[in-house]
Amino acid sequence: MKKLTxxxxxxxxxxxxxxxxxxxxxxxxxxxxxxCAVVLDFPPMGMRDANNAPEGFDVDYCNDxxxxxxxxAEIVETPFPERIPALMSGRVDVGVASTSDTLERAKTVGFSxxxxxxxxxxxxxxxxxxxxxxxxKGHTVGAVAGxxxxxxxxxxxxxxxxxxxxxxxxxxxxxxxLSQGQLDATVSTSTVAMxxxxxxxxxxxxxxxxxxxxxxxxxxxxxxDEYGLINYLNLFVNQQIRTGRYAELYEKWxxxxxxxxTVPNAYR
Amino acid sequence: xxxxxxxxxxxxxxxxxxxxxxxxxxxxxxxxxxxxILFGVIRVQLGAxxxxxxxxxxxxxxxxxxxxxxxxxxxxxxxxxxxxISGFTVACGxxxxxxxxxxxxxxxxxxxxxxxxxxxxxxxLGMSWMQDMRYIVAPLATRIALPSWIGLALxxxxxxxxxxxxxxxxxxxxxxxxxxxxxxxxxxxLICGAFYFLISFPLARFGGYLEKRWSHD
Amino acid sequence: MFGYTFQWNQALARLxxxxxxxxxxxxxxxxxxxxxxxxxxLLTLLRLSGARPLRAxxxxxxxxxxxxxxLFQIYMAHFGVASFGIHFxxxxxxxxxxxxxxxGYLAENFRGALKAIPExxxxxxxxLGMSQLQAFRYIILPxxxxxxxxxxxxxxxxxxxxxxxxxxxxxxxxxYGVTQDLNALTFRTFELFAIAGVLFYAITKIITLGARVIAxxxxxx
Numbered sequence: 001m002k003k004l005t006x007x008x009x010x011x012x013x014x015x016x017x018x019x020x021x022x023x024x025x026x027x028x029x030x031x032x033x034x035x036c037a038v039v040l041d042f043p044p045m046g047m048r049d050a051n052n053a054p055e056g057f058d059v060d061y062c063n064d065x066x067x068x069x070x071x072x073a074e075i076v077e078t079p080f081p082e083r084i085p086a087l088m089s090g091r092v093d094v095g096v097a098s099t100s101d102t103l104e105r106a107k108t109v110g111f112s113x114x115x116x117x118x119x120x121x122x123x124x125x126x127x128x129x130x131x132x133x134x135x136x137k138g139h140t141v142g143a144v145a146g147x148x149x150x151x152x153x154x155x156x157x158x159x160x161x162x163x164x165x166x167x168x169x170x171x172x173x174x175x176x177x178l179s180q181g182q183l184d185a186t187v188s189t190s191t192v193a194m195x196x197x198x199x200x201x202x203x204x205x206x207x208x209x210x211x212x213x214x215x216x217x218x219x220x221x222x223x224x225d226e227y228g229l230i231n232y233l234n235l236f237v238n239q240q241i242r243t244g245r246y247a248e249l250y251e252k253w254x255x256x257x258x259x260x261x262t263v264p265n266a267y268r
Numbered sequence: 269x270x271x272x273x274x275x276x277x278x279x280x281x282x283x284x285x286x287x288x289x290x291x292x293x294x295x296x297x298x299x300x301x302x303x304x305i306l307f308g309v310i311r312v313q314l315g316a317x318x319x320x321x322x323x324x325x326x327x328x329x330x331x332x333x334x335x336x337x338x339x340x341x342x343x344x345x346x347x348x349x350x351x352x353i354s355g356f357t358v359a360c361g362x363x364x365x366x367x368x369x370x371x372x373x374x375x376x377x378x379x380x381x382x383x384x385x386x387x388x389x390x391x392x393l394g395m396s397w398m399q400d401m402r403y404i405v406a407p408l409a410t411r412i413a414l415p416s417w418i419g420l421a422l423x424x425x426x427x428x429x430x431x432x433x434x435x436x437x438x439x440x441x442x443x444x445x446x447x448x449x450x451x452x453x454x455x456x457x458l459i460c461g462a463f464y465f466l467i468s469f470p471l472a473r474f475g476g477y478l479e480k481r482w483s484h485d
Numbered sequence: 486m487f488g489y490t491f492q493w494n495q496a497l498a499r500l501x502x503x504x505x506x507x508x509x510x511x512x513x514x515x516x517x518x519x520x521x522x523x524x525x526x527l528l529t530l531l532r533l534s535g536a537r538p539l540r541a542x543x544x545x546x547x548x549x550x551x552x553x554x555x556l557f558q559i560y561m562a563h564f565g566v567a568s569f570g571i572h573f574x575x576x577x578x579x580x581x582x583x584x585x586x587x588x589g590y591l592a593e594n595f596r597g598a599l600k601a602i603p604e605x606x607x608x609x610x611x612x613l614g615m616s617q618l619q620a621f622r623y624i625i626l627p628x629x630x631x632x633x634x635x636x637x638x639x640x641x642x643x644x645x646x647x648x649x650x651x652x653x654x655x656x657x658x659x660x661y662g663v664t665q666d667l668n669a670l671t672f673r674t675f676e677l678f679a680i681a682g683v684l685f686y687a688i689t690k691i692i693t694l695g696a697r698v699i700a701x702x703x704x705x706x
Contacts, residue, residue: 041445041448047448048448048449050275052445052449076435077435077437078435081668082435084668084672085339085343085674086435088346088347088674089347089358090346090351091355104671104672107672109672145652145666145669146666146670147669166575167666170448172447172448176451180572182563201450330642331689331690332682332685332686335649336649336681336682336685340679343675347489348489427554430556454565457560457561464552465548465552469548472551
């Protein structure tokens with residue numbers, strides 16, 4: 001009897017271990033569905049159309065990835081702060097969520113090579129008279145909690161020693177607060193800033209200039225130990241550029257000069 | 269203010285969110301109440317000392333913000349145990365235990381309020397423990413506990429606004445999604461608030477009425 | 486057995502920051518309670534007053550506070566009122582939201598407590614030459630606060646838990662906000678929020694125990 005219990009326990013343990021070690025790439029192909037974490041209040045990367053259905057650069061990118069894998073795509077909306085918890089809790093397979101590939105984060109998740117690059121821009125409420133990045137000194141500024149630009153801007157406000165920094169949960173809340181006059185200015189990716197100003201939803205705000213932050217390279221991400229999938233993602237990003245699909249999507253959603261995804265004088 | 273870009277499709281979208289709020293609430297209150305009755309009875313039967321571990325466990329749900337409970341349960345199930353469960357399940361699970369923790373207190377209060385002499389009288393008439401519980405304690409305790417229970421159920425409905433954190437699109441989250449697109453925060457928020465109010469207010473009044481009526485005789 | 490490696494030291498290294506956040510959380514909760522009690526007394530007086538419009542305002546406040554989500558109230562205090570051009574900082578918005586909620590619930594508790602105080606007491610006070618307000622101030626109020634002491638303690642615990650909703654209006658100095666920021670930086674979700682949970686638990690226990698000590702001193706006889 002005792003032996004039987006032990007065997008059962010062992011079997012169960014190996015079964016569990018086996019499950020944990022299953023290759024995610026295989027799982028996705030077998031399940032027939034690719035679940036992507038996408039931020040849907042981040043136009044033009046992710047947003048909702050008039051029927052409240054997801055659309056945008058990241059949405060198309062996820063669909064392309066699903067097509068390449070021969071599966072159907074499922075878009076899971078994840079606000080910025082919830083991207084990683086959604087991945088870690090197995091709610092999504094891959095993040096196509098304009099995520100900056102910082103070293104701190106790479107300790108927890110696995111990043112692909114960059115699939116997009118953002119320049120940072122300053123958007124200000126017209127009434128404040130802010131005309132440049134440095135004009136923001138002493139003002140109330142904000143950004144989306146947990147993003148690259150939020151972390152950099154908060155450090156800047158601390159360095160200036162005056163003014164106030166406020167992180168909001170979503171990009172929409174930031175622009176809402178900005179147009180309401182609760183914020184004087186924000187730093188966001190220039191594509192997002194342009195897209196938001198262009199919608200005409202927000203009166204009295206304009207993009208006033210660049211923010212002197214490093215280029216924000218964003219990458220696809222998945223679990224850190226899923227080398228097979230990460231390898232696939234790298235090749236996929238490469239193919240998107242090679243086949244001209246990257247340029248096509250860029251023209252469709254953003255327009256203008258295509259940002260380079262390679263870092264000068266570096267191997268990768 | 270009433271010049272709005274809100275379309276019929278958006279109203280359907282909001283209604284779906286409201287449906288989700290009601291669904292999550294209904295499931296959680298149903299499971300939570302059953303568990304709460306069980307835990308409440310166990311606590312009364314075992315006495316304060318023996319039920320200490322249970323009391324401590326339930327107390328956690330009343331002492332840690334619901335947001336953190338949801339984030340932690342989500343992270344634990346997915347990250348640590350690597351179980352594939354939906355946000356909806358996590359939301360219902362956490363809210364059920366959350367409901368149970370409060371419900372156990374209400375049940376305990378209800379049972380304690382039944383005079384010991386009444387119960388002893390029942391037992392001396394030859395009733396078994398089960399019969400005593402079923403015919404004496406349950407009806408009396410329910411009268412005392414029902415108003416609080418209605419308050420609890422409504423509280424759970426209002427607190428279900430936090431399940432957005434595990435990717436469940438309920439009413440408040442649907443409202444925020446529409447605010448993103450339509451940029452009419454005040455108007456949309458008022459619709460959302462009115463919905464909660466219209467469900468909660470009459471039921472709360474009913475609870476108050478019961479309390480008043482039953483406390484007089 | 487777990488498919489996850491805990492990295493507690495990475496999270497624990499951030500404990501000082503989280504403790505700072507815990508102080509802010511307690512500050513907000515404390516302030517919202519003090520103002521909330523004052524407002525709730527005012528609301529109770531308004532509800533007792535004969536003037537119909539005043540009663541309506543007080544009842545409206547209490548019912549809205551009790552019948553809509555706290556998250557909704559806080560969101561409203563920031564983004565809602567801004568539609569009228571009124572701007573509050575995240576700290577103030579959160580404080581207003583929680584205080585509004587506290588005042589509503591406490592006023593309802595006070596109303597229940599008043600029922601337990603015989604009306605003859607007010608009349609006795611009046612016949613001793615006290616004004617209506619004096620009778621309330623010196624006879625009714627102390628008893629009302631005493632009867633409501635336990636509900637007030639519960640409301641204080643609620644206030645602490647409600648501070649976690651501040652992140653939705655741009656607050657990041659409180660315990661939940663700090664934790665979320667650290668999570669964005671390091672992505673150690675489970676460890677960080679587990680520590681935050683323990684801290685919240687400790688805060689609520691300090692409050693309930695503190696209240697017990699105060700009650701023992703105040704209500705000795």
